[in-house]
Amino acid sequence: MSEGTARVAIVTGAARGIGAATALRLAQDGFAVAVLDLDEAAAKGTVESIEAAGGRALAVGADVSDAEQVEAAVSRIAAELGAPTVLVNNAGVIRDNMLFKMTDADWDLVMNVHLRGAFLMTRAVQKHMTEAKWGRIVNLSSTSALGNRGQANYSTAKAGLQGFTKTLAIELGKFGVTANAIAPGFIQTEMTKATAERMGIPFEDFVKGAAAQIPVARVGQPEDIAHLVSFFVSEGAGFVSGQVVYAAGGPKA
Numbered sequence: 001m002s003e004g005t006a007r008v009a010i011v012t013g014a015a016r017g018i019g020a021a022t023a024l025r026l027a028q029d030g031f032a033v034a035v036l037d038l039d040e041a042a043a044k045g046t047v048e049s050i051e052a053a054g055g056r057a058l059a060v061g062a063d064v065s066d067a068e069q070v071e072a073a074v075s076r077i078a079a080e081l082g083a084p085t086v087l088v089n090n091a092g093v094i095r096d097n098m099l100f101k102m103t104d105a106d107w108d109l110v111m112n113v114h115l116r117g118a119f120l121m122t123r124a125v126q127k128h129m130t131e132a133k134w135g136r137i138v139n140l141s142s143t144s145a146l147g148n149r150g151q152a153n154y155s156t157a158k159a160g161l162q163g164f165t166k167t168l169a170i171e172l173g174k175f176g177v178t179a180n181a182i183a184p185g186f187i188q189t190e191m192t193k194a195t196a197e198r199m200g201i202p203f204e205d206f207v208k209g210a211a212a213q214i215p216v217a218r219v220g221q222p223e224d225i226a227h228l229v230s231f232f233v234s235e236g237a238g239f240v241s242g243q244v245v246y247a248a249g250g251p252k253a
């Protein structure tokens with residue numbers, strides 16, 4: 001599609017990791033991409049990479065858990081790039097701890113970023129999708145949705161996102177909008193690096209240990225998830241909705 005007619009995608013938490021790889025991939029696929037993250041300066045790095053590869057992108061600083069910032073960000077994106085009809089709710093944080101040590105703040109932050117964030121972003125963007133009678137929503141869940149030691153907050157949020165996804169699929173289907181969730185296993189990013197640090201294990205050893213448990217004998221890379229997002233948002237995927245795909249290098253989390 002030529003400039004001006006390209007569909008517009010928003011990827012949250014796209015300054016780095018899975019979000020950055022997804023933003024790059026969607027730009028390659030022909031979307032104009034809003035690279036949204038807490039820090040606009042960090043998001044600019046992803047925008048530069050997209051532009052260097054010949055794509056079109058906009059860096060947007062916003063906290064997805066803040067309703068006013070979300071409304072302002074989506075309005076700005078609609079004005080500067082065009083009406084967004086693809087939304088990838090990827091922004092995420094971890095605050096791992098065993099239940100007996102988990103603080104109220106650890107619980108609230110994780111719920112707010114993943115659940116409130118996905119809710120606020122989706123509510124703000126859905127009007128553009130329903131007006132266009134076309135849209136694609138992809139939510140980042142996790143294998144942790146099935147339960148994971150030290151992640152009572154995160155696993156709850158990631159399981160919640162699966163229910164959110166299925167309800168969006170039911171409510172928005174008649175407008176040509178699909179909603180799906182991706183539940184990645186171990187992906188090599190700053191997030192898994194932080195987990196290794198917390199556990200006092202060198203990241204390289206942590207990655208090797210994880211790979212040994214994975215049937216395809218390697219950990220995932222951000223591009224593995226970006227590839228699946230690319231499928232879900234594609235024109236041809238319009239009959240696939242309300243699904244959760246576990247992308248974990250094997251059948252088990």
Ligand SMILES: NC(=O)c1ccc[n+]([C@@H]2O[C@H](COP(=O)([O-])OP(=O)(O)OC[C@H]3O[C@@H](n4cnc5c(N)ncnc54)[C@H](O)[C@@H]3O)[C@@H](O)[C@H]2O)c1
Nearest residue numbers: 013017018038063064090091092142184186187189190191
């Ligand atoms: N890395 C993994 O193994 C893995 C596995 C399963 C699911 N996930 C999920 O995939 C997503 C991306 O993970 P990642 O590994 O790339 O993480 P990451 O920590 O590398 O990147 C997350 C990005 O989200 C941004 N962010 C955090 N809070 C935000 C907020 N309130 N508003 C806007 N942006 C915010 C951060 O600034 C950061 O750029 C997350 O939802 C994560 O839970 C990751």
